[in-house]
Amino acid sequence: MNAIDYLIEEHNSHRKLLKNIEKETYLFEKFREELIHHVNIEEAILYPSLLKVPALEIITRAAWEEHNLIMQLVQEIDQTPKDNEIWPSKVIALKRLVLNHIDDEEVDLFPKIRAMASPEFLSEIGKQMAYQKKSISSEEIIYPEE
Numbered sequence: 001m002n003a004i005d006y007l008i009e010e011h012n013s014h015r016k017l018l019k020n021i022e023k024e025t026y027l028f029e030k031f032r033e034e035l036i037h038h039v040n041i042e043e044a045i046l047y048p049s050l051l052k053v054p055a056l057e058i059i060t061r062a063a064w065e066e067h068n069l070i071m072q073l074v075q076e077i078d079q080t081p082k083d084n085e086i087w088p089s090k091v092i093a094l095k096r097l098v099l100n101h102i103d104d105e106e107v108d109l110f111p112k113i114r115a116m117a118s119p120e121f122l123s124e125i126g127k128q129m130a131y132q133k134k135s136i137s138s139e140e141i142i143y144p145e146e
């Protein structure tokens with residue numbers, strides 16, 4: 001599958017899970033797992049190729065910084081008991097961060113990639129992503145350095 005279509009499919013699944021995420025802890029757990037896979041795949045496969053394209057370097061670095069913020073917040077949520085009154089607020093903040101991030105990717109970054117990359121390249125990257133998704137687990141979460 002084309003890499004961009006693949007990522008948009010995942011984003012759509014994120015949007016569904018995020019809708020009521022602050023109300024149901026199982027939704028958060030499911031989302032957390034999907035998010036970690038998604039972030040790992042983008043950082044392992046897509047972003048490194050984009051950094052080699054001068055016109056995409058800054059926008060890619062910005063997206064990477066957003067991932068770091070998102071994962072810092074996930075780490076905070078992991079450390080907050082679910083019955084703590086602050087838990088839903090943190091999860092709502094995470095929801096907003098992620099929705100902004102995926103909207104930015106779809107509105108700005110992905111159209112630029114589609115305009116610059118060949119269909120063969122996008123399909124090769126898509127294949128690598130699908131393969132990588134099968135081989136990583138959520139245990140491999142990499143938190144940003146303190």
Ligand SMILES: [Fe+2]
Nearest residue numbers: 042063101105
């Ligand atoms: Fe991303």
